[in-house]
Amino acid sequence: MDLQGYLPARAQHGLITHGQALDAGLQPRDVARLVACGEWVRLRKGVYADGEAYAAAEPFREAPMLRMRAVVLAVAAEPVFTHDSAAIVHRLGVPDARTSAPHVARTSHRATRTTGGIITHGAPFADRQVIRTDGFLVLDAARTALDMTRLHGLWPGMAACDAALRQGITRAELERAAEPMRGWPHKRRIDRAVELADPGAESYLESLARGLVIELGVGTPQTQFGITDGNRRAWCDMRVGRHVFEVDGLIKYDDDPEGSLLDEKLRQDFVSGFKLGASRITHHDCFAGRRAALQRLGREFDDTCRRFGTSIDDLAPYILPRSARVRAG
Numbered sequence: 001m002d003l004q005g006y007l008p009a010r011a012q013h014g015l016i017t018h019g020q021a022l023d024a025g026l027q028p029r030d031v032a033r034l035v036a037c038g039e040w041v042r043l044r045k046g047v048y049a050d051g052e053a054y055a056a057a058e059p060f061r062e063a064p065m066l067r068m069r070a071v072v073l074a075v076a077a078e079p080v081f082t083h084d085s086a087a088i089v090h091r092l093g094v095p096d097a098r099t100s101a102p103h104v105a106r107t108s109h110r111a112t113r114t115t116g117g118i119i120t121h122g123a124p125f126a127d128r129q130v131i132r133t134d135g136f137l138v139l140d141a142a143r144t145a146l147d148m149t150r151l152h153g154l155w156p157g158m159a160a161c162d163a164a165l166r167q168g169i170t171r172a173e174l175e176r177a178a179e180p181m182r183g184w185p186h187k188r189r190i191d192r193a194v195e196l197a198d199p200g201a202e203s204y205l206e207s208l209a210r211g212l213v214i215e216l217g218v219g220t221p222q223t224q225f226g227i228t229d230g231n232r233r234a235w236c237d238m239r240v241g242r243h244v245f246e247v248d249g250l251i252k253y254d255d256d257p258e259g260s261l262l263d264e265k266l267r268q269d270f271v272s273g274f275k276l277g278a279s280r281i282t283h284h285d286c287f288a289g290r291r292a293a294l295q296r297l298g299r300e301f302d303d304t305c306r307r308f309g310t311s312i313d314d315l316a317p318y319i320l321p322r323s324a325r326v327r328a329g
Helices: 007-011 018-023 028-036 051-056 062-074 083-090 141-152 154-166 171-181 187-196 204-216 257-272 290-308 313-318 322-328
Strands: 015-017 040-044 047-050 103-105 113-115 118-121 130-133 136-139 222-228 233-240 243-248 277-282
Touching: 015 018, 015 062, 018 028, 018 047, 028 040, 028 047, 040 051, 040 062, 047 051, 047 062, 062 083, 062 136, 083 103, 083 136, 083 141, 083 154, 136 141, 141 154, 141 171, 141 187, 154 171, 154 187, 154 204, 171 187, 204 233, 204 243, 204 277, 204 290, 222 313, 222 322, 233 257, 243 290, 257 277, 277 290
Parallel strands: 103 118, 243 277
Antiparallel strands: 015 047, 040 047, 113 118, 130 136, 222 233, 233 243
């Protein structure tokens, strides 16, 4: 039974409440049967979505936002979304949006609580930090990036700050958002994330990989290092000394894996021709394989230093300014 046939569902992103279903002529046993057979899926108590449509929803943004919309329909007062939920709306990146529970603010609570699958936070905020976007009330991007740092740690927090800078939030705005947090837990972590934030990291995974390189302790990585011979140009995700670090995601290989791998091989040969060493970093390296990745990256970096040194003064005629990357889009 397609929920789009119900007027309330058409106005609610395909969602319907139990009361609305009864008003439309269904009986409680009809709703139970639809859920049992999978035609409807219960997103939370008393709120349902079309089962086929929900299964087809994009899992990292569309589906989590549907679960957030179900919260709006289920609670008496419109909630203000925070942390992972606000980060999904702002596209700041979260550790795993597929499994993230809805996060809301309730300043009447002092501690974080989880009730009915909703995580409620009691940390205070200013009215000016509440904005409406995509139909939700959320804390703004600057405050959300800092909340992600407090909740998930330095590197996911730095990734959220990177994304905020890419979207036009200034470092000064992040710093102003952090000022009222003096005396809060993890304030030093917040300050460090803001200090390290770099809009040159072009994705959440690149940000996490940059955290891995920083943890390696070989120097501060330069993001978007570009090099050209006058005919061909290449952009590397990060560089320290004469060593570049490239982040491997699955997306760029999905459409034409053989062609993409060949292009990547030719590109790496081109970069290596400038006497630059290279390492590749994967999602696994940033998480379960972190310890082994740090050991491998250290060995590879040390090998580059032995072979080529660390100075790139000789490459000055070939280095592209980052502005060339921006103009290229």
